[in-house]
């Protein structure tokens with residue numbers, strides 16, 4: 001099963017490679033990984049999407065907790081949560097296609113953030129699934145470039161994950 | 164009251180911090196990146212520097228020192244090749260959870276990343292085989308980083324910590340302040356077990372009809388032998404130890420049924436297979452212990468006690484996990500057992516012991532005692548008798564290691580010192596040296612094979628220089644015996660590259676290093692040679708026992724088999 005793990009860790013130079021090294025050394029799989037400092041500059045927050053049986057997810061969580069730089073590990077699957085991903089996508093936008101593209105971008109609540117003679121660049125956020133769905137509506141030859149941030153997640157309601 | 168602050172150079176801070184940490188021995192080898200430190204070491208005498216002859220020897224010696232004393236072993240090596248040579252020893256300590264603090268020199272901060280002379284990414288290379296590592300980027304962080312390193316190495320599940328120190332940091336100055344204690348928000352090992360879990364465990368333990376206590380290196384690391392012995396005697400249950408756990412419970416006690424695993428005793432492995440409650444303490448269900456996981460302990464409910472949550476239920480599902488320091492948990496469990504209205508089921512236990520004794524009656528460790536050709540088992544049995552089971556015994560890796568584990572009966576913890584997890588040939592000799600430095604008045608023996616021995620043979624020089632008179636018992640079968648055994652069993656006797664051709668004259672070798680060498684070829688001379696070696700208290704003695712080349716380690720569970728599927732010997736198969 002797919003799990004979204006949230007990690008709080010020391011904002012140290014080697015911390016990221018400890019996490020990624022752990023995943024490769026123990027043959028765990030990573031679907032996506034994002035990391036940035038939090039409101040406390042000494043702490044970074046990582047969102048990691050992985051998948052595996054319950055036993056594997058348990059091992060992943062324990063092994064992450066064991067890393068000396070990791071302050072806290074939360075499996076967001078155990079909470080009501082929201083996940084979002086940012087996508088920037090550049091499309092070849094011929095005159096005759098432009099209206100159609102604008103319509104689709106509206107439907108998916110994206111924004112066109114850059115326009116050139118032949119292209120549109122679009123910004124869109126949502127769950128990974130929604131972004132996939134948007135891509136599926138496009139003609140393959142239209143897509144010039146796709147940049148996705150990987151998933152960020154947060155719990156709903158009053159629960160707040162703090163160090 | 165504010166502490167008095169002095170301005171010191173990084174190299175001085177290094178020496179002062181080791182002194183304040185109570186370090187007595189530092190195993191090391193100099194080089195460009197650490198010369199400032201070596202200069203400071205020269206000027207002080209709180210810490211004795213032991214000059215090894217290869218950095219692998221430094222890490223193994225520090226490791227042996229740590230295993231025997233329970234204190235962290237400390238190592239100093241230079242950058243680049245110094246650091247890479249130390250890696251095998253770091254990985255060896257990591258696999259067996261041994262506390263080491265390894266300082267590696269690094270090129271100056273300004274040139275890191277420029278492929279400078281003798282630069283290697285020590286942090287990157289060691290990351291997968293350390294508990295933690297640090298690169299010191301500012302001299303202000305040096306003292307606190309050293310404090311953190313010792314704290315992390317020695318607490319929770321112990322392990323090696325590497326501190327990489329660029330050369331410029333050792334020249335920079337700052338105020339010296341060494342903290343007495345430290346806390347880290349991201350590192351808080353669990354000490355006490357959960358009471359609720361322990362109550363459940365006590366109940367299950369007392370309900371057992373066919374109980375087994377299975378304990379590993381964690382008991383020794385936690386200094387919990389006393390508690391384990393009390394716990395086991397209180398219950399009257401059979402107990403088996405892993406290779407790493409030998410000595411945690413007295414091997415000559417009637418409740419001890421031998422080591423378990425691939426070359427464990429028949430009774431221990433059968434006991435594991437048929438038990439109904441398994442009490443695993445500080446043991447990690449290694450594949451050399453479990454055999455085929457599908458067939459492992461099919462009838463048992465399992466209690467597992469470990470300080471490392473990640474060790475629990477890693478390989479085998481567990482019914483009652485208890486996270487906590489083994490010593491604390493056993494202390495609490497003993498209380499719970501004593502105060503419980505339930506008692507062990509005496510009748511069921513009697514029947515179970517009868518079964519265990521029936522298995523033991525097969526005498527799975529028998530060997531030919533009348534042989535003219537020296538049987539390796541015989542040498543170890545004699546050594547055990549002559550040292551009254553009280554020596555510190557290190558070993559290398561191979562058949563001799565297994566025979567040492569089977570035939571030297573360890574009654575005390577920290578006496579049996581071997582590389583269990585990584586299986587590092589070359590460990591035995593430097594480890595013995597480290598032990599002897601810690602305990603100059605104790606008998607320290609290295610049981611080795613002629614292939615393992617030469618992997619760190621250069622440390623014979625160190626033994627001479629620092630007067631560490633150890634006894635090297637080499638079981639010389641002119642083969643990489645363990646490899647030969649597997650080739651005999653699984654490769655139709657094609658002995659590919661396992662014959663040790665062009666062996667040196669070990670007697671002359673010992674002599675050339677200034678030690679005593681003996682070569683023994685007949686069984687009748689074994690006892691005399693051992694006595695002679697042990698009597699030469701001031702000398703390092705290498706005894707080259709020319710042993711039976713065809714001897715195999717039995718009993719054996721072949722890889723992929725279950726614990727109940729043992730081979731007893733070539734001519735004794737089980738139905």
Ligand SMILES: Cc1ncc(C[n+]2csc(CCOP(=O)(O)OP(=O)(O)O)c2C)c(N)n1
Nearest residue numbers: 561562563586588612613614615643644645
């Ligand atoms: C550094 C290293 N290289 C290779 C091995 C694989 N290996 C395991 S046992 C063994 C043979 C050891 O021979 P010896 O030291 O003579 O001991 P014996 O088995 O004959 O008692 C080898 C090569 C190892 N454990 N460590």
